[in-house]
Amino acid sequence: MKFFVWNKVLPFSEIKMSANSTLEHILEEILEVLKPKQEDLATRAQVINELRRVVESVPSLRGAAVESFGSFVSNLFTKWGDVDISINLTEGGYISHVEYDHKIKLLGELKKHLTSRWQMVRLIPAKVPILKCESSHNIFSCDISIDILIGQIKSKLLLWISEIDGRFRDMVLLVKEWAKAHEINDATTMSGTFNSYSLTLLVIFHFQICEPTIFPPLKDIYAGTVADNLHGLRTERNIAEACAANIRRFRQDKSR
Template identity: 30%
Template structure:
């Protein structure tokens, strides 16, 4: 089908090249050479879309500096560490500017890096935000589980960006939340399912008690004894799956009573979600469970008026695509005007959400 071909060609055109991945890893190694002089027992990890399989050549890079397996207080411990890193990088010719953002919930050091070929890249570094390493590891395996998943993520993220529903600072979704929504649809919204819950099928591989410094993306997924090998019998095209994704969140998903959980591979009720929470539940407009912390990755979606516009965007885009089967028409519809208005959420909060929730933790 033409639309399926167009989706796949869009993915091929925009996906991160091997050259860009190697460039980012080289920058990481270059910075780590200096950082380990003051923190010799540390590790510096690329997180988010740069490494989880959903990156583009235009994306910046997110980094996590791990010093210990013990959780650090981000307000009292992370900032002095980032200041020390800032000082050690201050005089490097390849670092043209640095900004320490201290007011965010997860402080970050924003670094402007200039490589020898003259290319510039923005780097955001946090300290000991281990969930970013874990969900990068998890999403990488999802991205390789079925060949259709990466092209679908690419087109959904581009659509959401153009329709102005991919901006946490404007009470809409982070890229990470959109990816989790798509995983959930492929787990639960199609029949037969295309993706399993990797955390249920491969419990030892994604055990959240594992030190993140021991996570390896080169390790194959192996079934535990008495576990069944997962194999989907769903042969739906990219066209059908994109339409199904839009239809599912337009008409079938119950936002008021159901939560998304890729950890469980299904929806969860409010009662189940509350049972997982140590703090009082803040349901917001939609609940998307972070698969390791079990908090709501969509807490930025709090404005009910804007959320109604988001749902209208899903419905309108579904009707447009279902009628025309035209990718260009689907991508060039203008955003609903209220989504372009800033809300009370601040820039630093938006940055924090990108760091802690990552597609990155990104993007």
């Protein structure tokens, strides 16, 4: 099959190759805009440290750990992506259970201390209570919650998975931006579309069914259930070691 291009007749294979090359170039330009620079990382780290100082000034939260999670930790965030932060209340190295009403109270106390420093601070009493606010840098917003330990380990799992193949990060960023452009990236709306984690799982599935396979089944990376196994803070190290060993084994098998 041949096609006319200007005054030339080209075979279909060349047309397809040219189209693929053009698309690849466009996607690379989009990724250049989406990917955060070093200063974006530094700004987020600065905001997290600033929040740590504020939390330490709240009597009911003194001693709590302030940890980020979500796309920032998994390195799957865009330069204007939000930052998810968990305030972890621990008891003797073990995960504490905090009742819903107490979470609301703690976030309300934190809100009082943040209002004079940050902007647009509002408490959202959702199923998982969130304190949403804009950072002092006015570049991105922060979602602050209490004891999201499972979210933290899931974020790190995605980071470890992305080390298998660098194309995973690029694909996730492109899919998330595509979903945003088509307004199907907000699970909190009445329409109930996808959240970022769901979109990332779709990309993982795509990488699992490619020929040849790029990603293994997730059970081959971690066979346990994080929610059942994450009892103490030190168990995170055990999960990390298990994932690292399984990923290393998978990459070695692929290279044979």
